[in-house]
Amino acid sequence: MIAAALLALHLCAAADAQSRGRGRSDNEVATPLIMTPLPPRRPADLTASKAKPAKTPPAPTAPDGPMGPPACFATFFKRGGIALPVAPESGDGACEITDPVTFRAISMPGGAKVELDSAITVTCAFAVELLDWVRDDLPGIISRENGTLSRLIGVGGHACRPRNGVPGAQISEHATGNALDLGALRLADGRTLTLVGTDAATRTLREALKTSSCARFRTVLGPGSDDSHKDHLHLDMRQRPRDYKICQWHVD
Ligand SMILES: [Zn+2]
Known part of the structure; x- marks a missing residue:
């Protein structure tokens, strides 16, 4: 606004x-x-x-995405965020998103792009955390599989709903654009690395993903946490007293 x-x-x-x-x-x-x-x-x-008419700078509009204050938007672009040329839905009431940004791709340090399989709208602050995780943490982990990341599969961002979709429950972090759901990672060579299951071949990878996601985000819920997260990973930046963090992902 x-x-x-x-x-x-x-x-x-x-x-x-x-x-x-x-x-x-x-x-x-x-x-x-x-x-x-x-x-x-x-x-x-x-x-x-x-x-001679004075040169007027072009109006700051799409496809450059959101511009101006807060400084977070500048950080978003600097950290590789590629905003869609649409006005992000900011929601209202309990589902209002602060400084929303909508994107579907991330520019990686080497110039390659990592795409999301669907566009998400989240707060700019959360987007920056996600960009940092994808750009700074994931490449090193995935290189151990002799691969490079190309796509985030099964993503979900803003959703105006109570936690786990249970009527009457506390409002979800998804409602305020402070969370991401993630199902799997696709590599450039076509391999899909699921974050669930008991595949021994990917156990080390999943352990590494758990360690990095729990270090980066304030809430990590994965398989083994509850029935709602048995097939995907939930990441959010919910603030709690005394900076308490939740890391619940049982890697089989
Ligand atoms: Zn979630």
């Missing part, structure tokens, strides 16, 4: 400046009503130089 207000101010200022510019131009070409001696003609090149 702040970015939209700033954009409106920017556009108003630009329109005002244009209006002032037009005013000067009109005065120059208006025919005098009172016949008085005309001043010496201005040199043609000077007139042309004065008449």
Whole structure:
């Protein structure tokens, strides 16, 4: 909403400046009503130089995504976030998202892109945490599988609902755009690494993913935590007293 207000101010200022510019131009070409001696003609090149319209910077709109305050948006882009050219849904009431950002791809340090299998809308602050995890932590873990990450599978972001979809339960972190669900990782060579199951071949990988996700996020719920998370990973940044964190993922 702040970015939209700033954009409106920017556009108003630009329109005002244009209006002032037009005013000067009109005065120059208006025919005098009172016949008085005309001043010496201005040199043609000077007139042309004065008449040249001032360069107006392009309006900060999509596809560059959200702009302006807070500084988080600048960090989002700097950390590889690629916002979709849509106005993110900010929700309302208990499901309002602070500084929402909608994206479906992440630019990796080497220039490659990691795509999400569907676009998500989350708070900018949460998006930055997610970008850091994907860019800083995952490549090293996945390189042990002799692969590179290409896609996040089974992702879910904003969802206006109570926890685990249970009526009457406390509002979910998904409702405020502070959480991500993740089902699997796709590698560039086509392999899909699921985060569930008992495959001995991926146990070390899943252990490493648990360690890194629990270090990065404030809540990690995976297989073994409850029935709602037996087939996917839930990550969020819920603040609790005394900075208490939850890491519940039983790796079989
Ligand atoms: Zn979840």
